[in-house]
Amino acid sequence: MTHSEQNAKGFIIAAPKSASGKTTITLGLLTALRRRNIKVHAAKSGPDYIDPAFHSVATQATSFNLDSWAMPPDLLDYLFASTLNDTDITIIESSMGFFDGIETENGKRGCGADLAERYKLPVILVMDVTGQAQSAAAIAYGFANINPNIQVKGVILNNVASPRHLASTEAALKRIHIPVLGSIPRDPSLHLPARHLGLIQAEEHHDLDQHLNHLADIAEQHININALLNLDTTITIPKTSPVTALLPLGQHIAIAKDIAFSFIYPHILDGWINQGANIHFFSPMNNEAPPEHCDVCWLPGGYPELYAGQLANQTNFIQGMQHFSLTRPVHGECGGYMVMGNRLVDKDGVSHHMLGLLSHSCSYEKRKMHLGYRKATLNTPKQELIHGHEFHYATVIDPGHDLAYATLTDGTGNPIGAEGGRRNHITGCFFHSIALQP
Template identity: 50%
Template sequence: MTARALIIGAPRSGSGKTSVTIGLLRAFARRGVKVRGIKTGPDYIDSGFHEAATRLPGLNLDSWAMAPDLLRHLAREQAEDAELLLIESAMGLFDGIVTEPNRSGAASDLARLFGLPVLLVLDVSGQSQTAAAVACGFIHYDPAVKIAACILNRAGSERHRKLSGDAIEALGLPVVGTVLRDPTLILPERHLGLVQASEHPEMDAHIERLADAMERSLDLDAILAAAKPFDLPPGSPDRALPPPGQRIALAWDAAFTFLYPHIQREWRASGAEIVPFSPLADEAPPRDCDVCWLPGGYPELHAGKLAAAENFKAGLARFAAAKPVHGECGGYMVLGETLEDADGITHVMAGLLSHRTSFAKRRMNLGYRQAKLLAACPIGQTDETIRGHEFHYASVVSRGTDEPVATIADGTAREIGPSGGRRDLVSGTFFHAIARG
């Protein structure tokens, strides 16, 4: 492997990691560096921004959901033919769950497992020399996690930059640049986080602005020098999710976009063919496929159009009469009888399962999940444990009469209860599968 790699971390969410990472990815790509992005933790959206910035597929790595061998396997794949990997942390650098060593889900786990340095992004708005106390804490918190350099973000002035930067450099930590406060660099958000890259009408222009800001504000040569050669021992794909069929009909449009890049990659590597179709275009799953997969996304934003997609619903019912259909999160909502949108309007869905869901009655469900399957379905076999997560605001307002797909526990193995529904060849759950337990 010839790639170098660097983790981009911060004290908390909202520090500007994503904007800095996207801008750096495009800035290095402009220089002719073959750069790729990786996002830590369960996050569908940021890996899409990484792909938009580099025009190369993104990747998620999650140290809780993925065994170390799978992490190494996927990371080595992402590093093939790359010169630089920028690994963006979720939340704060050390934020994860309390569990076995290096399986917390925090980006710091990857710093230890892969022996990689960290580029620390500090939002210095509302402080000056105190930023050095924060940096000092990061330097000394875990000797196994090396903080290589620091970026000051959202500084208000040259004086502000000097006060913060001089105090940090007095600790011996290099400051490789300062990004001044600029509201035009902020990415748009919605209820599950950032608006997806594919939905932003001027995404490429925005990425160009971010790259301009990083080139203007940061020492790209110093950042590249801080990256460490990415030399990992071989891993194994054994704990990856196997393909649920030889030909997989995959719902894929603005309503269905949440399927991790590594899952599609490993399905293809195992010889499966993925055949996309668009429910929003009133397309049915192709009949010559072996299984139909409805991923998560934002069906609540398109509920009226999905309800009117009669060809899609009729074709899905014909498909489900003979072959397996599985829905995750948003896909699970569409498999139910009705979906109530944010305005309180109820829309008729596919009706292949008997539950009813509502986005009007919002309640956040967020966290790692261990799902023990009660019957075989496209995500695994009976009694198999699958690791993944939930992140949704929709609620089940009527559970219906279907048998549950799984019993689920949280990331620390605390039991939560039954999850999802299954009837004949149809299954669905709010749970997003990431890897085998």
């Protein structure tokens, strides 16, 4: 859809650091607004598979990622405009600390502050005031004044211990003319369960609707939603046309999707569909093979390391993948790449046979965090450059003998080396693709 320039309402929820309560408060607001019959959309700053899935449940609409480092400007503008289109208000959730990203010469750091400055997005600052009171005002003052192109419209305090704690914190913020729009009391029941790659996935959360309604109740009780809606949060929708992050791999694309394979970005699927491709999901955990009529298969990331034993016994999936790969391309990212190898060692040290489409083996017993932005130059005649990221704990314990899929650097250009494997039309890597670079 082509977007003409017009106005919309929206803001970005930010914080000084990770684990401040951004996701909890964002989900509470999204659900509360939807319950008021206000049409609300959401988006997530930076690379993240899990939070946008929760956004989508809360809003009943797709939540895109907006990444100022990984995405070319025309793609970023298109996705931003798509998020603002056909809705009453949009809430964008920032990642990590608001200004946290990588240092680049062009200033595109991949942080929430980039989006706020580029699109003149008003900022609502979430502050975890555990262990502090008046000092929170100094932090808020810094956020409000470090960049004159960024407007902090108010704060929501989280983990408030008592009425006295709130009164002293609020008084200090009043002196610097930053309104307190809400104060969330300490309450362990608000927390979402987590594991090694972050929060558990939305589809794994038991009684998610009940939990979202609980968060909405808290938001209604402890956030002045009417005051928030009455703030001047008018922004301009960029004039854009559809942009595709990655070219479709085929006309009919088989994609693994279930509890073990779920990490594929909505903007990539959106781009493929806009280009006329047809998406066909199948479930390895339900022993399903890729549909026979598809031209290509994509195994996305997820948590196959938690289900290695079950996957090793899904004979229809294994035989179907091996048959499919004889004549058609297969690509795996991160968890999908692990499963494409010979063996996968689980957390208990048990080794499981995998697909054997590539010759490497991986271990989740020997863990090491790999995290950060990456630039991948594909080992193809065109040497396409793709921006993306890594986030995994599993390690390669046997590199095998396949050709490398790509050559990696980190986000600032420091060499990392060869990555992944390529065997004819079979490819895989730990690297998660976000967008092809022009």
